[in-house]
Amino acid sequence: MNEFIVSHNELKERCIRKFMDAGVPEKDANIATDVLVHANLRGVDSHGTMRMEHYIKKLTAGGIHATPTIQVRETGPVTSVVDGDDGLGHIVAYRAMEEAIDLAKTKGVGMVGAVNSSHCGALSYFVEMAAENRLIGMVMCNTDSGVVPFGGRSSFFGTNPIAYGFPAKRNPPVILDMATSTVAFGKVMDYSQRGKQIPAEWAVDAEGRSTTDPDKVRYMNHFGGAKGFGMAFVVDVFSSILMGAAFGPHVKGMYGADYAQPRKLAQFFCAVNPSYFTETDRFLEQMDQLIDELHTAEPAEGFSRVLVPGEPEMMQKEKRLVEGIPLPEAVYRFLFD
């Protein structure tokens, strides 16, 4: 498969143009693009511009509204529900996180549910927004079914990611953004293409049995057995049932569905202001101390250093800002031809 290297600025320009051609206002096109290219820069290409074709199809067919009327309903001193009016999930999530940040700044905590949303890209973007405001960010979102519950043989929950962002003073924020599945399905496809066996704990075949043959994979497993399944359960409740939205196997799929149908996804956003618990300066300095002490911890064989969550992605970002972002041919053709 051919790859094309483009700079993040070229890539942004093309995505903004595509969004605007599909009727998205310039401001929203900029935000959605920033979320997508953020993922590409961090090496999380599965959540980057490879999804553009999907978004444009949905926008064109009406399953995503290009000019939604997003409404924020404050339901209590620190809680809100954001109705996304079936707009781009990136825009709905951005608005919801802004609201959570505003609440946390003035009241210590902000907890915001988004409804009538759609695929919002990488959660890391939104927890980073909180961390840039010297707040802790926490975001959860369920996804369509594809992962086997612990003790089960066919899929129930999705890859259900959860993300946290923590600010520091000298160090960049610590960003943990992880699926509650073992790995992304894309990694299985990658092993298949290379003719390699996958680790036995990654996935199951059509009979629900663990398999090391990537071509026999039917569903993924949750990471860490019953504990990862537990975390996926937590994500589904916070990000959908809490807002009265569809959960588990009832979540509408991203692909193969009617592009004119909105997915009606829900998402959960929270920001916490450390100054309501301790002095912000002390918090930020202790975060630095924690990061520094992990960095100087003695590494295991085969590791050069202990890294904090999100650090491999941050290193990838530094590289790609300079060297550019590799795009598969199909994605390149869609955006640049």
Next chain:
Amino acid sequence: MNEFIVSHNELKERCIRKFMDAGVPEKDANIATDVLVHANLRGVDSHGTMRMEHYIKKLTAGGIHATPTIQVRETGPVTSVVDGDDGLGHIVAYRAMEEAIDLAKTKGVGMVGAVNSSHCGALSYFVEMAAENRLIGMVMCNTDSGVVPFGGRSSFFGTNPIAYGFPAKRNPPVILDMATSTVAFGKVMDYSQRGKQIPAEWAVDAEGRSTTDPDKVRYMNHFGGAKGFGMAFVVDVFSSILMGAAFGPHVKGMYGADYAQPRKLAQFFCAVNPSYFTETDRFLEQMDQLIDELHTAEPAEGFSRVLVPGEPEMMQKEKRLVEGIPLPEAVYRFLFD
């Protein structure tokens, strides 16, 4: 090793007496005992009455205050910091969760940090308090170092548990209470006694290398590789750095330390009121639907049913309420002789 079976009521009576003999007021002795026997009933004996000897030693030596002046400082509309005055952690945690519940009932969310606390027993108890009030509960607490960070060779974080409680309407609440280590160290000791090998991912030896020999285990691993390490990081920040308390390797150990020294632990408590996001009835009914659908999901080979988080412990509780609680001889002698 001999085991002695006692009823939960006998066990409670003896613990209350022991606490009161050490100067703990009757009301507090009842609460702390209830937390401990709750763990024994659920089969989580590591967090039950086997810890009594430790608490009594600390109470006697002054490292835990028998009659603390616990102070609740409200810091914002939904946030408080509870200063436990080095009292029994169970009492401090109970007070902190009460405060979080009160805030969530009237304002949608309650977020409470406890400082100057001590070992508080099983977190499941406190998230269940929230669930019994038709609220979501979330509790985190760091523990003294003993687990190797991902990519490291010696211990940094502790077993850092995190717990969630979710209410339902027809079903009992779903209680997820999990360490972010692979398993408890007690399980390694158990394998050693039985002369069995442990799975390679559980733990490392003195050189930081994975080992299957339970007698060579020096430190535990986090569950699920980098992801479980990430969750342990989250727990340490929320439960200690957020309150300006000691983190990671700086947390005072439970054993082998000066019993006259308070441990100055911190803990994090949160309650969320679903009625601020959707209708409570709809929330509770969807929780039931989620639980029911998981129960009727097709089980994998070797499993009779898919269970929801905390269900094995709930089944153990039903059994032990009837059949009694097995105590190791040393624990029995300490409490009953």
